[in-house]
Amino acid sequence: MSASRYNHREVEPKWQRAWDERRAFAARRDPSRPKYYVLEMFPYPSGRIHMGHVRNYAMGDVVARFKKARGFNVLHPMGWDAFGMPAENAAMERGVHPGTWTYQNIAAMRAQLKSMGLSLDWEREFATCDPEYYAQQQAMFLDMMDAGLVARKSSVVNWDPVDNTVLANEQVIDGKGWRSGEPVERRELTQWFFCISDMAEELLEALNGLEKWPEKVRLMQRNWIGRSEGLQFRFKVKPNDLADWPELEVYTTRHDTLFGASFAAISCDHPLARALEGKVKGLAGFNAECRRMGTSEEELEKAEKKGFDTGLKVVHPFDPDWELPVYVANFILMDYGTGAIFGCPAHDQRDLDFARKYGLDVVPVVCPSDQDAASFQVGNEAYVGPGRLINSRFLDGMSIEDGKAELARRMEEMGQGERRVNFRLRDWGVSRQRYWGCPIPVIHCRSCGVVPVPKADLPVKLPDDVAFDQPGNPLDRHPTWRDVACPQCGAAARRETDTMDTFVDSSWYFARFTSPHAKTPTDPADADYWMNVDQYIGGIEHAILHLLYSRFFARAMHRTGHLPAKSIEPFNALFTQGMVVHECYYTEMGGRRIWQFPGDVVKSADGTASLRATGEKVTIGPVTKMSKQKKNVIDPEDIIEQYGADVARWFMLSDSPPERDVEWTAAGAEGAWRFLQRLWRMLDEAELAPVGTAPEAGAEDLRKATHKTIAGVTADIEGFTFNKAVARIHELANTLQKAGGAGIGAARREAFEALARLMAPMCPHFAEELWQRLGHETPLTETPWPEFDAALARDDVILMPVQVNGKKRAEIEIARDAEARTIEALALSHADVARYLGGKPPRKVIVVPGRIVNVVV
RNA sequence: GCCCAGGUGGCGGAAUUGGUAGACGCGCUAGCUUCAGGUGCUAGUUUCUGUAUGGAAGUGGAGGUUCGAGUCCUCUCCUGGGCACCA
Numbered sequence: 001m002s003a004s005r006y007n008h009r010e011v012e013p014k015w016q017r018a019w020d021e022r023r024a025f026a027a028r029r030d031p032s033r034p035k036y037y038v039l040e041m042f043p044y045p046s047g048r049i050h051m052g053h054v055r056n057y058a059m060g061d062v063v064a065r066f067k068k069a070r071g072f073n074v075l076h077p078m079g080w081d082a083f084g085m086p087a088e089n090a091a092m093e094r095g096v097h098p099g100t101w102t103y104q105n106i107a108a109m110r111a112q113l114k115s116m117g118l119s120l121d122w123e124r125e126f127a128t129c130d131p132e133y134y135a136q137q138q139a140m141f142l143d144m145m146d147a148g149l150v151a152r153k154s155s156v157v158n159w160d161p162v163d164n165t166v167l168a169n170e171q172v173i174d175g176k177g178w179r180s181g182e183p184v185e186r187r188e189l190t191q192w193f194f195c196i197s198d199m200a201e202e203l204l205e206a207l208n209g210l211e212k213w214p215e216k217v218r219l220m221q222r223n224w225i226g227r228s229e230g231l232q233f234r235f236k237v238k239p240n241d242l243a244d245w246p247e248l249e250v251y252t253t254r255h256d257t258l259f260g261a262s263f264a265a266i267s268c269d270h271p272l273a274r275a276l277e278g279k280v281k282g283l284a285g286f287n288a289e290c291r292r293m294g295t296s297e298e299e300l301e302k303a304e305k306k307g308f309d310t311g312l313k314v315v316h317p318f319d320p321d322w323e324l325p326v327y328v329a330n331f332i333l334m335d336y337g338t339g340a341i342f343g344c345p346a347h348d349q350r351d352l353d354f355a356r357k358y359g360l361d362v363v364p365v366v367c368p369s370d371q372d373a374a375s376f377q378v379g380n381e382a383y384v385g386p387g388r389l390i391n392s393r394f395l396d397g398m399s400i401e402d403g404k405a406e407l408a409r410r411m412e413e414m415g416q417g418e419r420r421v422n423f424r425l426r427d428w429g430v431s432r433q434r435y436w437g438c439p440i441p442v443i444h445c446r447s448c449g450v451v452p453v454p455k456a457d458l459p460v461k462l463p464d465d466v467a468f469d470q471p472g473n474p475l476d477r478h479p480t481w482r483d484v485a486c487p488q489c490g491a492a493a494r495r496e497t498d499t500m501d502t503f504v505d506s507s508w509y510f511a512r513f514t515s516p517h518a519k520t521p522t523d524p525a526d527a528d529y530w531m532n533v534d535q536y537i538g539g540i541e542h543a544i545l546h547l548l549y550s551r552f553f554a555r556a557m558h559r560t561g562h563l564p565a566k567s568i569e570p571f572n573a574l575f576t577q578g579m580v581v582h583e584c585y586y587t588e589m590g591g592r593r594i595w596q597f598p599g600d601v602v603k604s605a606d607g608t609a610s611l612r613a614t615g616e617k618v619t620i621g622p623v624t625k626m627s628k629q630k631k632n633v634i635d636p637e638d639i640i641e642q643y644g645a646d647v648a649r650w651f652m653l654s655d656s657p658p659e660r661d662v663e664w665t666a667a668g669a670e671g672a673w674r675f676l677q678r679l680w681r682m683l684d685e686a687e688l689a690p691v692g693t694a695p696e697a698g699a700e701d702l703r704k705a706t707h708k709t710i711a712g713v714t715a716d717i718e719g720f721t722f723n724k725a726v727a728r729i730h731e732l733a734n735t736l737q738k739a740g741g742a743g744i745g746a747a748r749r750e751a752f753e754a755l756a757r758l759m760a761p762m763c764p765h766f767a768e769e770l771w772q773r774l775g776h777e778t779p780l781t782e783t784p785w786p787e788f789d790a791a792l793a794r795d796d797v798i799l800m801p802v803q804v805n806g807k808k809r810a811e812i813e814i815a816r817d818a819e820a821r822t823i824e825a826l827a828l829s830h831a832d833v834a835r836y837l838g839g840k841p842p843r844k845v846i847v848v849p850g851r852i853v854n855v856v857v
Numbered sequence: 858g859c860c861c862a863g864g865u866g867g868c869g870g871a872a873u874u875g876g877u878a879g880a881c882g883c884g885c886u887a888g889c890u891u892c893a894g895g896u897g898c899u900a901g902u903u904u905c906u907g908u909a910u911g912g913a914a915g916u917g918g919a920g921g922u923u924c925g926a927g928u929c930c931u932c933u934c935c936u937g938g939g940c941a942c943c944a
Contacts, residue, residue, distance in 0.1 A: 044944050084944060157942070168942040216861055220939075223860050297940050301858040331858095335941095350858085425941095432942065502944070540938060543861080579938085625937090655869045655882065659862095661937075663869065667883055670895085675882085681897090723870070727881035734881090801877040806925045808877050846924050852876040856924050 006680040008644025012765045015779075016117055024781045025064075025119045027075040029529050036072035037530050038064045039510055041538030041546075042079045045105040045127070046086065049112045051580040051626060051652070051664055052539070054636045058649040058762070059577060059658055059722065060537050061118045065761040066717050068119070069785035075530050077513040078113065078120045080106050080127035083502045085168065087436045091468040098436040099464070102129055112637055116645045117765055119781070124516045128505035129436070133512065135459030136521040137504065138441040142452050143560035144194070151193045152450065155429050156269065156334075158295055159187035163471035166433045169296045179471065186269075186291040191431035192440055192498065196552045200225050200423040203551055212573035214659075217543045224544050226424025231255040231408050232338065233417025235264060235314035238323065245272055248314055248326065251337030251422060255411070256403035257344040259392040260365035262355060264314050265307060265329035267339040273310075273328045280310050283328065290330045297333075305354045306330045317416055318393070329354065335426050345382070352382040365392045366400060428549065430501040433473045435466055437499030445486035445493040454487050460495070473497055506546055507553035510536075510570060511563060521562045531567045540576040540659075547574070575720055578661040579625050580652075584632035585609060585618050595631040598666075599638075626664075634664050646763030647672045653722040653762050675730065676766055682737055683752060683773060689745035691775045699747030705735040706751045707792035713758045714785070722762070729758060749774070757786045802827045803854040804836040812853075820847040827853040 019025065040060035043053055064076040080102075087098035094101075106127055113120070126133050144150050158167040162180035166189070171178045196203075204225045207218045230253035237245050248264060266273050268290035277284040286308040293299055307327035316322035324342065331350055332341060345355035346364040355362055366387040367373045373390045389395045394410075395403040411417035431440065439460040441453040453460055463481045466474040475481060475497040486493035508521070514530040515523035538546075554570040557563040563570075585596040602612050609618040626633045639648045651672040656662035695703055709732040716725035736751045753774055760767035760780040771780050795816060800823065802810040810832040814823060824845050827833060833855060844856040 041944095046944090081944070086943085166942070169940095170943045172942095220861055224940085226860095295942080298858075301940090303858090429942080434942090501942070503942095506944080540862085541944085542939095544939065545941065546944085581937095657870075660870090661863095665869085665883075668869080671883060674896090678897090724881085727871075730881050799877090803877080803925070806876095806923095811877080844924065846876095848876060851873090852925085854876080854924050 006677055006766065006769070008646060008765065011769045012115070012117060012644055012646070015765045015768045016114065018768075018779065019117075019119075019781060022779075022781070024779075025074075025076060025121050026123055027073065027077075027121045027530075029526060030073050031529065033071070033073040035075065035530060036064075036067040036535075037075040037533045038067065038535045039077065039513070039533045039537070041536075041542060042081050042506070042509060043109065044081045044084060044086075045102055045109055047105040047108060049109055049636050051582075051634055051636055053113075054116065054648055055580055055652045055658075055662065056537060056539070056577060057113065057116060057118055058652045059575070059720075060535075061116075061649075061764075062653065062717060062722060062761040063535050063537070064119045065764060065781075066785065068781070069757075069760070069783065071784065074119075075513070076118075076120055077124040077516075078118075078122065079125055079509060079513065079516075080109075080129075081502065081506050081509070082106065082127040082129040083437045083499075083505055085434070085436070088434060088468065091436075092471075095468070097464070097466075099129065099462075102127070102436075112640075115637075115640050116649070119764070124513050126512065126516050128438075128502075128509065131459050131461050132517070133509075134438040134505070136512070136518075137438050137500070137508070138453070138458050138460060139455055140508070140521050140557065140560065140562065141441055141500070142455060143562075144556055145452055147556070147559050149195050149198075149556050149559070151195050151427065152190060153193060153427075154188045154190050155193075156186045156295055157189050157191075159185045160471070161185055165472045169294060172294050172296075175292065175294060175299075183292055184294060186293070186295060188269075189431070189433075191429050192496075192500075193427040193429050194552065194556070196428045196549070197423060197425050199552055199555060200227070200425045201421075202555070203425075203548065206551070206569055210569060210571075210574070213571075214574065214576055217540075217547065217574060217576060220543050221548055224425065224548065228253045228422050228424070230337075230420060230422055231404075231411060231417050232420040232422075233317060233411050235317065235324075235342070237326075238313045238315060244275065248272065248340055249338045250340045250342055251420065252342060253422075254344060254347065254404075255407045256389060256392075256395065256398075256400045257347050257365050258316075258318070258342065258407060259395065260344040260346050260363045261316065261324055261342045262345055262361040262363065263325050263327055263343045263351075263358075265327045265332050265341055265343055265354075267332040267334040268328050268330065269334035270328075270332075270339045272340075276310055276312070276328075283308055283310065286328060290328070293330065300331060300333065303330060305350060305357065307354060307358060309358075317411065317414070325360075327354075327358075336424060337422055346378045347382050347384055349382040349384075352378070352380075356380075363391055365389055365395075428501075428503075428552070430504055431498040432501055433476075433497075434499055435462065435468075435474045437502060438505060439475075440496045440498050440500055442496045443484055443486060443493045444496065445489060445491060447491060448486055448488045448493075451486055451488050451493070457487070475499070503545060503549050504553075507549045508557060510550070511554070511557065511567070521557070524564075527562075527567070528564050531563065531570065533571045535573045535575065536571040537575045537577060539579070543576060547571070575658070577658050578656070580664055581624055581661050582626050582632040582634060582664045584624055584630040587611065587616055587618055597631045598634060625661075639669060643669055643673045644765070646766045647676065650676070650726070650763045654726040655723055657723050658720055675733070676763065678737075679733055679755065679770070682733070683770065686748055686752065687742070687745050688749045688752065688774075691749075693746040693749065695747040695750050696744055699739075699744035702735065702739045702744060702747045702751055704792050704795075705732055706747075706754050707788040710754055710758065710786050710788035711790075711793040714788070717761065725758075726762070729755060754786055756780065757783065798850070800827075800850075801852050802830060802833055803852065804833060805857055806854060809833060809836060816850055818849065820849055823847050823849065823853060827855065 038060055040056045064074050068074045082102050087102050090096055090101045091098045158172050160167050160177035160180050162182045167177055172184050175183055177184055204227055207221055230251055232251045234247040234249050237248050268287040273287055307329040310326045312326040313323040314326055343351035345352040345362040347366055362378055364376050364378050367376045367390045368385055368387040389398045389403045408419050441460045443451045445451050463478055482494045484493055484495050510533050511522050515526040555568045558568050585601045587594045600612050601609050601618050611618055651668050709728050712728045713725045756767045756770040768780050798816050799811050800814050801808050810830045812826050824847050842855045846854040
């Protein structure tokens with residue numbers, strides 16, 4: 001036989017065509033078979049796939065193909081998260097219509113994804129910008145309005161005063177608008193909201209049931225929802241010439257520290273702060289300064305703590321002679337609690353920083369157990385630990401918990417406050433003042449107010465004739481689109497020009513895949529059969545928002561009759577994969593870094609690097625997430641062209657555990673390529689028995705290796721440790737290569753066939769070709785997963801380590817199920833062990849049958 | 858600032874979940890095969906020490922629990938992700 005080479009350029013298209021012709025991955029409802037729905041987070045159509053996509057979809061495809069081989073009726077769909085800002089940016093920069101740009105990108109990316117050979121049901125494909133999709137989203141918005149899940153209220157946005165437009169946090173750079181360069185202001189707008197906070201308790205509770213979700217994601221969601229038990233109470237305000245403000249209501253979780261209070265503070269957006277602007281000199285300016293900060297929590301928290309004394313006082317609830325100054329402070333969030341707090345500097349770091357800056361008292365009221373109550377002082381660090389209450393009158397001597405209970409009891413008795421459960425979670429603002437999104441289907445009528453668009457008039461379609469020659473929302477400027485007759489009174493009215501947050505689009509696409517062309521959001525029979533998603537796979541960056549919104553939306557869809565009760569938690573299992581990272585390279589010019597593409601850089605053996613074209617010295621920077629800015633991107637298309645999709649997939653699954661970041665290296669891709677070629681050559685040279693021959697009795701070692709590998713790889717795929725599966729396949733290939741000699745042709749065939757079948761989920765084209773070469777006519781997509789023989793996969797005699805004082809000193813060969821006494825006797829009789837004992841009896845012997853022996857001298 | 862995760866050879870990582878640290882791959886070293894080569898094959902490769910069977914140290918750092926710790930506990934340093942209008 002002559003040595004051949006595996007040629008991916010012929011083999012990959014061949015099998016892609018074969019699967020297509022057989023419609024191998026078309027999912028059809030079949031109640032007689034168990035279903036399995038595997039879903040990867042759908043991509044944003046940026047124009048090209050990147051390595052992160054390759055990794056994500058390679059993993060999903062492993063699961064899909066594996067489950068199919070195990071007899072499940074698999075649903076594995078793909079679509080496009082197609083609305084969003086980049087399309088509008090492209091429109092502004094290049095004058096191309098957002099829709100044209102988006103659908104061109106989809107066409108390009110679809111072709112790239114198809115070249116990966118993924119087992120996707122392309123017949124279910126849709127884009128969220130298809131009117132067919134967003135029409136159903138609008139229908140659900142109306143249903144949710146009816147169900148009381150939608151509210152209209154004001155909230156703050158980033159406002160660019162030059163462009164007169166709302167900015168995303170991303171578009172605010174160092175407090176300035178990204179285009180205008182002018183300082184951004186916070187501005188209040190009336191917006192549409194989904195009432196997710198009404199479900200806060202339920203969304204929190206149900207996290208406990210999501211056992212197949214990573215614990216860290218559940219924890220992040222718990223913290224995000226942020227349930228707290230506290231006290232809401234009212235201070236009397238002095239001097240009381242403000243008729244509208246006899247009281248100031250605050251919320252606290254540390255009411256035990258009320259006797260350590262030294263000030264009260266309110267948000268600059270608090271109605272009282274606004275009311276005082278005309279009365280207190282300088283306050284308007286201070287508030288304006290606060291509002292110049294962005295809306296992101298990060299920015300607010302990191303900013304220097306600043307306050308403005310309003311001159312107002314509030315009276316301590318338990319002492320009419322005790323007055324506290326009222327400040328407006330830049331670190332109080334209007335959206336949390338009541339937008340007002342009392343400050344206890346000794347036991348809250350922010351309050352302490354604030355008190356030191358403005359010369360306010362710092363009175364400790366919680367004393368740690370190892371400190372003396374009379375002398376305990378707080379320095380530059382607030383004390384937030386446990387202890388006994390001091391300086392607190394009727395609370396003195398109590399624990400924090402008892403103090404809270406007693407204070408709350410008295411406050412409730414006085415009628416001045418109530419215990420209250422509060423959540424950090426805010427309602428979901430979905431209004432966007434942008435064109436490329438799903439129009440919110442309501443009409444504003446001068447006499448009827450807000451009127452929903454009748455369902456018969458859906459979809460409210462985006463107009464095509466829009467211009468992006470100026471900033472702001474083109475829907476506002478369109479000559480006719482806004483004009484419409486009021487559905488109730490028939491008078492001239494105006495359409496809502498806000499569109500929906502793109503998170504809405506991605507909060508239910510998984511349900512739509514079960515019946516992508518239904519005339520209602522879902523088809524009950526399809527949703528009932530296919531839901532829930534059995535395995536969801538995506539990036540950890542979606543751990544909070546996307547997943548929380550989807551959980552909310554599934555509940556909302558159930559309440560409005562679009563999903564069955566079992567689907568209020570739509571994702572049974574979740575896996576969050578790590579990023580693809582790469583070294584970055586730069587040259588320097590005048591102290592500035594000029595980033596260089598990896599393809600333009602040559603690395604030498606001594607670890608230095610230079611530019612291919614000019615030989616200029618290149619500095620190797622850190623390994624970071626692939627990004628256009630740092631140019632450290634590898635285009636999957638180049639890799640697929642050079643090495644094939646199977647190599648790209650195999651390497652993405654090797655080495656790094658799926659949940660961790662993986663570094664793309666050219667050497668790693670080469671290694672994957674060499675492995676496939678090696679297997680291919682091994683088959684050239686191997687003597688095999690005919691298909692179906694029973695394995696020989698004399699080939700035990702090879703057979704054991706084969707069956708152990710089948711058992712191990714099966715467990716690895718189920719446990720999402722694909723890197724270990726790859727390592728095991730390498731080991732079997734090594735064993736097979738070394739297993740020479742005649743008379744084991746059937747055992748050798750068994751090993752080769754196992755390799756082809758085990759590799760099929762990871763590099764399907766190569767595996768199919770191997771399988772065909774082994775003499776099989778039925779493709780692997782229709783071949784069941786291999787079974788292992790438990791007797792062959794287990795060792796009866798094992799090598800057991802023997803430790804002396806915790807250090808390994810010997811090994812004994814012993815039956816796996818030997819009794820402790822037998823093991824101990826054999827261990828102690830070992831020459832190396834005896835040497836350490838020096839003739840004396842051991843002090844203690846620990847025997848863990850099947851594991852280890854430890855002799856303590 | 859707050860929340861979450863991760864630190865193991867030159868590199869990516871494995872370690873039966875408290876039981877032989879370094880599987881597998883990359884890289885490197887030596888040799889072979891005459892290969893145009895960045896191909897293939899064989900052997901070696903944690904560090905220190907010793908001629909040697911061997912010995913000692915070793916999982917970011919410092920303590921602790923245990924017969925036994927990469928794994929559990931406390932403190933600490935570093936890196937990454939999220940922070941509500943990026944998707």
